[in-house]
Amino acid sequence: MADLGFDFEFREYLLYAGDGEPMSAFDELRQHRQWVAWKYVTRAGSEKPTKPPINPHNGLFASTSDPNQWGAYEEAAACAKSRGLSGVGFVLLKEQRIIGIDLDNVRDPQTGEIVPWLKAILGFAETYSEVSPSGRGIRILARGVIDRAVVCHDAQVEMYSSGRYLTITQAQIDGSPVSILQAPKMLAALLARVEAIKPTPVMPAALPTVLPQPVHPSTVTMPPPANCGDFFQNVNDAALANLDAWVPVLFSFAKRQASTGGYRITSKQLGRSLQEDLGITPQGIRDFGLESPSTSINVVMDFGGAPDAITAAKWLCEWIGIDRESLGYQREDPALAALGNTMAEGLLAGTDGTDAATSAWNSPDLSVLSNGRRPPPTFDPVWLGAPLKSWAELQAKGASAPLDYVGVSMLSLAAAVLGNARWPQAGAGWWEPPILWCVLVGSPSSGKSPAMSGVTSLLEEAERLMAKNHDQGVSDYEAKKIIAVSAKEKWEATVRLCEKEGRRNDIPDMPPEAKEPSEPICPKIKVGDATTEKLGLMAAGMPNGLLLARDELDGWYASFGRYGSAGTDRAFALEMYGGRSYSIERVKHPAPIRIDHLSIGVLGGIQPDKVAAILTSVDDGLVARCLWCFPEPMATFSISRDTVPAAAARAVITRLSKLPMGLNEAGESAPVRVALEREAVDLLEKFGQEIAERARETTGVFAGALGKARGHVLRLSCVLEHLWWATWDGVSSPPTGISKRAVSTAIEMMDEYFLPMAERVLGDATISVAERDATTVARELKKKGLSSFNARSLRREIGRGIDDAAAMDAACAVLEEAGIVRARPTRNGPGKGRAAKNYEVNPALHGAR
Known part of the structure; x- marks a missing residue:
């Protein structure tokens, strides 16, 4: 075994063995409806392409947690062939006891030569192995279960038994068995390689050599210990309760989110591709780069360079200001260190020889409490300009609503007020109206309506002046x-x-x-009636443009075609975005409604569970036109005692409303086109090229959002330029050009807020029913403080929401996968009747905030 390159002493790993007669690996996998297609996608900022799974039924991205998005092998293969995708793959489920092992860059695709250390491990010939799609990697399928993924890129080893899918090529390695079998020697050797090569990074400057003095005990939040003898669990609980004490030390660039009390570190800041943020909240830690839960101790080891769990735990105690002995630390015990590292790194289940019924809990994935959504990006009110920043913060506080709702509503309002008075122009032949369609996503009590009302009320003075005559x-x-x-x-x-x-x-x-004169329309910008004829009449009478503002937009979406218009309602809605001329034929009136520039902005709310219904409709670009806003709800409700000073913000809107339209060559009213400065055009062109490359490698509704991104930047730049102008009384003349600063800020808003928010909203729409039910059950368990429960009884207590026993079983399966519960089936009496579905609850759930 000298070719291994590291010391290796074989010891038997205790795995959960599978039953049944051996058959070929492919024949075994083909029996199950767990197949997806896949394609190569290169994310912006990443050199290595990813391989997202594709739903074989519709060609959209698939979730590895929703069986409804998988299919039979034949369906996946047909999808890959018809759509020109890269191949097919198989989704791993823990109950099937299959471990998928990825070994990257271990084979020469030209010669087929395998690196010596792996050749030695493959020499055990214990289970099926095949070549990866690139020809550079090896895939091993082994019988067994691991408690948690093992990922070590330096060792070129990744192991999974759930939550992922495997690309399947059927390119079997010569000499390997045809079946999926137990492989204790191969697994032990690979884990030994991980231990030998696992990097120990240098602690960054953020981790000082001399730790600070503990803070005053009164400033420390002490959660009740989940387990009096569990030092590591207690440290993790204390760290989640005191994020402000240590997170900014590790990540000086982390942005605190007032709505969640946590922090978000973007994928860009971590040097990762998009969709791989790190979310640290009092409810738990989610690393989307690994698509797995994490702990405070893990974070200090992974990003702070702590060499082991003991060091990381001590460091957290010092920074938080908690005496570690009070959390269960007793002495420098090698066994304790080994236990900590085992918990932190998630080695094979049962390797310590303990009985599963009495073993300690692993750290749970507490993101289930929030449906597993991606953490929301942070809206920076500075984007609005310094004078409006303070107003927006006070307005959000007064409405007891997230700042995002106020800021995004202000952008939508300002865009609609500009309407047809000013259009941005990039280059010689590209111009668009600045109007925006902004959708605020949130529950009925999340503060959407108060935030919108506070912003749209700024129109009162402008509309009063417009209606003067x-x-x-x-x-x-x-x-x-x-x-x-x-x-x-x-x-x-x-x-x-x-x-x-x-x-x-x-x-x-x-x-x-x-000839009968046309009845004058009372001038107004904000309208609520969404019928095509009413909007058309208003648009014809208000050539500067309109804002359709509704508390709930799902009724507007549902109204398309409701009034016998044979699809013209939806066609009209699509045209509202583009500013082109439009005519509406009316049955009861011989003369059509003619609109020279149809520009109507949209601002409204929608509940999270209504988004999915919109996304399942025809993909004609309606959804892609939207800018999404879905922040976390406020942690607490408050009633403001102070009136929000709105005079300055109202003056901004009034000033924008006074901008007149220009005249075209025929002397007719027409938008004044405001051109981007040369450097601004160059910046927008570069952004457009990057977005186009991403869009080519993306499928589904998010591809549509990417396709509209450059147009959104053009529109936002115009809105920002005029907002900034309108906030300063000393500037008398309106902008004659759009600056590089405005375009740069608009790009920043798209990159850091609106595109990540679209990923959050559009991704959340694909969350399965089982995952939603699991959230309901987890919250009920936490609310009641239960340490154990019976599935049938709890379902009845929950009442509506979880329809039947099958739905409850699916929800419990999700919670088991997350490590929040574990099954303890029991029977009443000595009979052979069906075992009661009883579960234990991970104590860490009750320490979550």
């Missing part, structure tokens, strides 16, 4: 209408007389004064 206009209309009726009666009498006397050639044309 409306009463006189109504009077003039009534007078002209009487004159028209009289003139028309005289003309009709003349027509009848000519007809009677046979003088048809003498019949005069109807005089202009006999």
Whole structure:
């Protein structure tokens, strides 16, 4: 075994063995409906392509936790062939007891030569092995279960038994068995390699050599110990309760989220591709780079360079200011260190020889409490400009709503007020209206409506000034209408007389004064009636543009086609975004409604469970036009005692509303086009090229969001430029160009907020029913403080929401996978009846915040 390159002493690993007669690996996997297709996708900022799973039924991205998005092998293969995808794969389920092992860059794709250390391990020939799709890697399938994924890129080893899928090539390694079998020697050797090569990074400057003095005990939050003898669990609980004491030390760039009390470290800051953020909240830690739960001790080891769990735990105690002995630490005990590292790194289940019924709990995935959603990005009110930043923060506090709702609503309002008065132009032939469609996602009690109302109320002064002459206009209309009726009666009498006397050639044309005048529309920007005819009439009478604002937008989406318009409602909605001319034919009126520039912004709310229904409709770009906003709800509700000073913000909107439209060559009203400065055009072009590359490698609804990203940047840059202008009284002339600063800020907003938010919203729409039910059960367990429960009884106590026993079983399976519960089936009496579905609850659930 010298070729291994590290010391290796074989010891038997206790694995959960599978039953059944051996058959070929492919024949075994083919029996199950756990197949997906896959394709190569290169994310921005990452050189290595990823291989996301593809739903064989619709070609969209698939979830490895939702069986409804998998299929039979034949379905996955047909999908891959018809759509030109890269191959097929198999989703791992822990109950099937199959360990998938990925070994990267261990084979020469030209010669087939395998690196010496792996050749020695494959020499055990215990189980099936095959070549990966690239030809550079090896895949091993072994019988067994591991408690937690093992990932060590330096050792070129990854092991999974659930939560992932495996690409399957059927390119079997010569000499390997055809079946999936137990492989204790191969697994032990691979784990020994991980231990030998696992890097020990240098502690960064953020971890000082001289630890600070403990903070005053009164500033420390001490959660009740989950287990009086469990030092590591107690440290993790204390760390989650005191994030402010240590997270900024490890990550000086981390942004604190007031709504969650936690921190978000972006994938960009971690040097990762998108969708791989690190979320650290009082409810738990989620590392989306590994798609697995983590702990405070893990974070200090992975990102702070602590060499072992003991060091990491001590460091956390010092920074938090808690005496480690009070958390169960007793002495420098090698056994304790070994236990800590085993817990931190998630080695094979049962390797210590303990009985599963009495073994300690592993750290659970507490993100189940929040549906496993990606952490939301942070809205920076500085984007609005310094004068509006303070107003937005006070307005959000007054509404007891997340700052995001106020900031995004302000962008939508400002865009609609600009409307057709100013259009941004990039280069020689690209211009668009600045209007935005902003959708606030949240539960009925999340503060969407108060936030929107506080922002749209800024229109009061602008609409009052616009309506100043409306009463006189109504009077003039009534007078002209009487004159028209009289003139028309005289003309009709003349027509009848000519007809009677046979003088048809003498019949005069109807005089202009006999034509009924158009009824004046009360000038307003905000409208709530979403019917096509009503919106069309308003748009024709308000050429500067409109804002459709509704508390709940799902009714608007559902109304398309409801009024017998044969699909014209949806067509009209799509045209509202583009600012082009549009005509609406009316059954009861011979003359159509003509609109020169149809520009209507959208602002409204929608509940999270309603988003999925919208996404399942026809993909015609309606959803891609939206900018999404889905922050975490406020931790507590508060009632503001102070009036929010809104005079300055109201003046901004009023000033924007006074911008007039220009004139085209024919002397007709037309938008004034405001061109991007040369450097701003270069910046937008570069962003557009990067986004286009990402969009080509992306499928599903998020691909549509990427496709609209460059247009959103163009629109946002115009809105920002004019917002900044309107906040400063000393600037008299409106902008004649859009600056590089405005475009750069708009790109930053898309990169750091709106695109990550789209990933959060659109990804959440694919969360399975089982995962949602699991969240309901977990919250109920936490609320009642249960240490054990019976599935049937708890379902009845929960009542509505979990429909039947099968749904409860699926929810419990998700919780088992997350390490929150574990099954303890029992029977009443000595009979052979069906065992009761009883479960134990991980104590760590009750320490979560």
